[in-house]
Amino acid sequence: MEQRVRLRVRVTGVVQGVGFRPFVYGLATRLGLAGFVGNDVHGVFAEIEGAVTAVERFVHALEAEPPPLAAVDEVHSTVVPVRAEPGFRIVESTDAGHRDTLIAADSATCADCLAELADPTDRRFGYAFTNCTNCGPRFTIVTGIPYDRPSTTMAGFALCPRCAREYHDPADRRFHAQPVCCPDCGPRLRLVDAAGQESGADPVAGAAALLREGGVLAVKGLGGYHLATDARAERACAALRSRKHREDKAFAVMVADVDAARELCRLERAEEPVLTSRRRPIVLLPRRPDAVVAASVAPRNRELGVMLPYTPLHHLLLGIFGGPIVLTSGNVSDEPIAYRDEDAIERLAPIADGFLMHDRPIHTRTDDSVVRPDPTGRGAECVIRRSRGYVPEPLRVAAGFPRAVLACGAELKNTFCLAQGSRAFISHHIGDLENLETLRSFTEGIEQFGRLFEITPEVVAFDLHPEYLSTKHARTLNGLATVGVQHHHAHIASCLADNERTESVIGVAFDGTGFGTDGTIWGGEFLLADLLGFDRAGLLSPVPMPGGAAAIRHPWRMALAHLDAAFDGAVPEKLGLHDRHEQEWDAVLTMLRRGFNSPRTSSAGRLFDAVAAILGVRDSVHYEGQAAVELEQLADRREHDAYPVTIGTAEPFQLDTGGLIRAVTEDHLSGTPVEVSAARFHHGLASAIASGCALIRERTGHETVALSGGVFANTLLTGACLHRLREQGFTVLTQARVPCNDGGISFGQAVIAGARDRAGTLAPTP
CATH class of the missing domain: 3.30.70.100 (Alpha-Beta Plaits)
Known part of the structure; x- marks a missing residue:
């Protein structure tokens, strides 16, 4: 025996x-x-x-x-x-001691629940809130700890006898599934018009009819309201754009299943698991030329953001409607997503023709996550926006945090991070901290995470920019040790921690703007960096930003600044740029030459803006990074020569972008197709990055390069950099689990704070 x-x-x-x-x-x-x-x-x-x-x-x-x-x-x-x-x-659970258990992210409806949803003999047939222990809402309904039904927004729904039997049966897949419910005891749907009048029709069938008629529908999802319309109907999509004040940025599209996704996009076998995962993110995929979607869905974009249904309600709606729908955040541009019913009706009534609502409250508003297939081969996906389906699952940091840390993140694409022990909890996507409602979401989120995970920060980390609202909030927190973190150092630290590395690397941090240690605006940086600190090894040659923030909104101003520098004041008039902006031209030129309200910047993002304007792609933008996005989308994907960039010999060295600007201009004036010039620019910048890294290796011996910053969301540039750097024998680190854009800044701030705390280099707590 x-x-x-x-x-x-x-x-x-x-x-x-x-x-x-x-x-x-x-x-x-x-x-x-x-x-x-x-x-x-x-x-x-x-x-x-x-x-x-x-x-x-x-x-x-x-x-x-x-x-x-x-x-x-x-x-x-x-x-x-x-x-x-x-x-x-x-046995009975116990709740004594400090709580360090975790809460699951919201998860797409499982196969078992979908089978019940479609079975006419099942008591949950057609029920929009069917869930079990393997799927359904989690993070968005949690109100407190411990995680049980009274501490969720399901507290107001008493279990009926049959649901109670399932809930208490260890052999049942609904054993202690806190959101468990059925038509007899759970939430209910209703369809109302913009005036709040309830329709007598079946809510889902009525909603599908509204979509077929070309209407705009507000749909209450897991983490907030979405706005939906027929993705094939140009008039409906154009109306949604106009009402939402979203002029150009692409809409996401929801389709019923993988086969429907393949009708719109090229979907490789390796990419299918990302689309069908329990997280159900929006996946950016190459668009088919014959895809039947309205022109207004994703103008000037060769990709579509596609997602599959992730709630029973989505499955029911798509099943009755029978086609793809636009599903975009329920807000007016630049506002947070609406998630409370009364607020949604008030804010979305000018946009939506009807509201498909329910009475299960949402506790935490959470946008959809956005990913793209990983071009590096490292994994299945690269996260662009980490939110629903991923949050609040923590990332492990092996070295750990001696004291609990709050990292407040950046201004744009804000997230915060709370870290304790060996775990870093990066928040859901908060958005751009540009209004009171978003700031309130930020501060409420910090309080909620602290309560859920019993983290009381002793250290607060923040960006060096004194005007960021996240920085101002950090400075109001008394009694905490403070850590100011340079923006681009945070980018590189985020990349290191994402790859579970700690050594010193060549960090290439390219983005739009970041406050430099010298008081200027950085954004095209070569750093020698580890988790403790950095040295600036190189940069893109700085130029003025005429009008400051106005130059971000109007890329033609950056074109003028780069052209003025590249041609020694003799800006070629045949470009057409002068004719398009004749009324402002002299005033802006005088401003930048005198240095009045024209801070100097090394920003790679502003370089993209300049090239886009020179090529006639985009003179003004309606969303952050638009000119760069459209330039990438236009670029010919075939092999092309690279425009030249020269490197200075000083320390830190400067990459002289003047030659690149001259080459772009001369090609454009000679009639070279814009698609070819855009490609040559991308390859020129990638070649310059590789040359800069090679120079640093000669000086220091470093063999590992970390690429981070929002510019590296550009797959053409990133792919070209990877090819050149690997060809030269470098080990290259990119980001996958955490966004390379400012959504990853808080993670970088947190690991820098932890490293400095371990090293004993933090200033004493006041």
Whole structure:
């Protein structure tokens, strides 16, 4: 007879509210093991007893075969005396001690629930809130800890007898699924018009009819309201753009299934799991030339942002409507997404013709996540916006944080980060901190994360820019050690931590703007950096920004600044730039030459703006980075020569972009197609980056390059850089789990604060 053994087991990670205890119960029962399992403030605890072989299989399965929504960090086991007790049971949870368990992200509807949704004989047939332990809302409904029904927005829905039986049965897949409900006891849908009058029609059928008629529908989702319309109807999409004041930025499209996605986009086999994952992000994919979508969905863009349904309501609506729909954030441009019913009706009434609503409250507004297939081959996806489906799952930082850290992030694409122990909790996408409502979302989010994960920060990290609202908030927090972090250092630190690296690297941080340590605006930086500090090794040659922020909104001003520098004041008149802006030309030229309200910048983003304006692509923008996006989308993807960029010999060196600007201009004046010039510019900049890194290697011996900053969301540039750098023998780090844009700044700030705290270089707490 095989020897018996008893183990005490501890499992940490996302292991509560995801069906882990019934999984353990079923596993132990199948293997003939005795013992018990329960929850406490640290995660899941268990004791198991039985034959050695069965116990070994049990421990292996905990890590290798967890439930779909679980994320196991660690499994610890110790041998304890055998008790020879019969059976296996689930014991009462305990809540004593400091809580460090995790909350799962919201998850797309699972196959079992979809089968029930489509089965006319099932009691949840056609029910828009069907869920179980393997799917459904989590983070967006949590109001407090511990994570149980009274601490969610389902608290107001008492379980009916049949749902209660499922909830209390360890063998049922709805055992302790906090959002569990059915048509008898759960939330209900209603369809109302813009005046708040409820329709007597079936809500989903009525909503689909409104879409077929070319209307705009506000739909209450998991993390807020969306605005939907028929993605094939130009008039409807144009109306949505006009009402939402979103002139050009692409809309996302939701399709019923993978086959429908393939009708719109080129979808490779390796990319399909990203689209169909439980996270259900918006995936940026190459658009088919024959894709049947309205021109207004994604103007001047060769990609489409496509996602699949992730709630039963989406499945029901798409099933009745029968085609692709635009599904974009429920807001007016630059405002946060609406998520409270009264606020949604007030703010969206001028946009929407009808509202598909329900009475389950949303506690935390959360935008859809955006990813693209990973061009580096490192993984399946690169996250562009990390939000619904990913948050609040933490990232592990092996070196850890001696004291709890709050990192307040940047101004644009803001996220914050709370870090403690070995975990960094990056927030959902907050947005641009440009109005009171978004700032309120930022401060409320910090308070909520601190409460949910029992983190009381002792250190606060922030950007050096004194006018960022995130920085101003950080400076109001008394009694915390403070860490000011240079913007581009945070970018490189974010890339290092994303790759679980700590060594000193050549950091290439290219973006739109960031406050430099010399008081100028940086954005085209070569750094020698680790997690503690950095030296500026090189930069793009600085030029004035005539009018400051006005030059960001009007790229033609940056074109004038770059042309004036490149041609020694003799700006070619045949470009047409002067004719298009004749009334302002002399005033802007005088401004930049005198240095009045014209801060100097090394920004790569502003260089993209300049080239886009020179080529006639975009003189003014309606959203951040628009000129650069459209320049990339235009560029010919075939091999082309690279425009020249020369490198100075000083330290820090400067990449002289004047030659590049002259080459762009001369090609354009000679009639070279814009698509070819755009490609040559991208390859020229990539070649310059590789040359800059080679020069730093000659001087320092560094062999690893980290690429970060919003400019590297440009796949053409990033791919060209990867090719050249790898060809020269460099190891190249890019970002995948955390955005390379300013959405990743808070993570970089946090790991820098942690590193400085470990090194004892933080200023004493006031």
